[in-house]
Amino acid sequence: MNILSIKNLSKTYENGTQALADVSLEITNGMFGLLGPNGAGKSSLMRTIAALQEPTSGIIEFNGINIMENSMYVRENLGYLPQEFGVYPKISAYRLLDHLAILKGIVNKKERHDQIVTLLQQTNLLQHKDKAVHSFSGGMRQRFGIAQALLGNPKIIIVDEPTAGLDPEERNRFNNLLSEIGESIIVLLSTHIVEDVRDLCTKMAIIANGKLISEGNPNDAVDSLKNKIWMKVIHKSEWQDYQTNFNIISSHLNSGKLNIHVCADQQPDSGFGLISPDLSDVYFSVLAQNQFKK
Ligand SMILES: Nc1ncnc2c1ncn2[C@@H]1O[C@H](COP(=O)(O)OP(=O)(O)OP(=O)(O)O)[C@@H](O)[C@H]1O
Numbered sequence: 001m002n003i004l005s006i007k008n009l010s011k012t013y014e015n016g017t018q019a020l021a022d023v024s025l026e027i028t029n030g031m032f033g034l035l036g037p038n039g040a041g042k043s044s045l046m047r048t049i050a051a052l053q054e055p056t057s058g059i060i061e062f063n064g065i066n067i068m069e070n071s072m073y074v075r076e077n078l079g080y081l082p083q084e085f086g087v088y089p090k091i092s093a094y095r096l097l098d099h100l101a102i103l104k105g106i107v108n109k110k111e112r113h114d115q116i117v118t119l120l121q122q123t124n125l126l127q128h129k130d131k132a133v134h135s136f137s138g139g140m141r142q143r144f145g146i147a148q149a150l151l152g153n154p155k156i157i158i159v160d161e162p163t164a165g166l167d168p169e170e171r172n173r174f175n176n177l178l179s180e181i182g183e184s185i186i187v188l189l190s191t192h193i194v195e196d197v198r199d200l201c202t203k204m205a206i207i208a209n210g211k212l213i214s215e216g217n218p219n220d221a222v223d224s225l226k227n228k229i230w231m232k233v234i235h236k237s238e239w240q241d242y243q244t245n246f247n248i249i250s251s252h253l254n255s256g257k258l259n260i261h262v263c264a265d266q267q268p269d270s271g272f273g274l275i276s277p278d279l280s281d282v283y284f285s286v287l288a289q290n291q292f293k294k
């Protein structure tokens with residue numbers, strides 16, 4: 001069993017932006033979902049865990065080893081798929097993986113070859129091994145990103161919003177791949193797509209404005225909102241009124257009308273009906289409680 005232990009982590013960038021404020025988390029094998037709106041600090045947290053930037057204060061330990069003091073240990077045991085990969089060189093998928101494998105320290109040629117073929121198979125890219133990665137579709141690139149993250153059999157992989165921009169079928173394929181991997185190592189996944197966390201993760205945390213505002217098991221979190229989520233369909237013109245008078249956690253358009261969700265112990269007014277909560281109600285109610293209304 002692997003343990004990633006994050007203790008009182010804070011990060012303030014040179015321009016004064018505080019991206020992380022006293023975040024503590026303990027993560028073990030399996031898929032862990034990190035949810036949060038744009039600018040919450042997800043990528044900042046992930047880059048810090050990947051030892052690509054130093055925290056302002058706090059400690060990160062992986063299996064008891066301080067990652068700031070042992071960058072070699074991190075390089076050997078951690079795979080990382082950044083939110084933006086930057087520009088791909090114009091070489092084939094196979095050659096790029098071979099190059100990255102060397103950087104990872106896999107010096108034995110046969111071992112490198114075997115591992116690359118296995119990973120290309122696993123990510124369903126073997127038939128494209130001679131194509132240049134820059135010519136890949138978005139979904140193929142993300143699967144390639146997982147293949148490179150898995151080079152060297154890491155004990156933890158960090159994937160930063162990997163499904164953003166994928167069509168439903170590619171997203172499904174990608175998520176299945178992740179959940180296979182998550183059976184034996186730590187997979188830390190950041191996203192603002194609530195369904196991905198619901199479908200994949202047994203543990204999750206919500207961050208906003210650099211702070212950890214909720215943590216736990218997604219199903220337990222949903223259960224805790226039973227008999228508390230009320231829905232009403234209103235006309236768009238009524239929105240202002242409702243927003244002033246009720247604690248609306250979310251609203252979405254449905255055939256030109258607005259479905260609003262309110263979190264309350266009692267029926268807010270006669271037009272509201274109880275609905276069974278889902279994980280997006282958890283997400284939005286936690287954000288609303290912490291005043292990051294959407
Ligand atoms: N290199 C940097 N220098 C200065 N500020 C930064 C830097 N990187 C991020 N920030 C700021 O830190 C905060 C957190 O950003 P971060 O990218 O970690 O959020 P995020 O949760 O990943 O957002 P998104 O969902 O949009 O990817 C934001 O206010 C952002 O502007």
Ligand SMILES: [Mg+2]
Pocket residue numbers: 042043044083160161
């Ligand atoms: Mg990000």
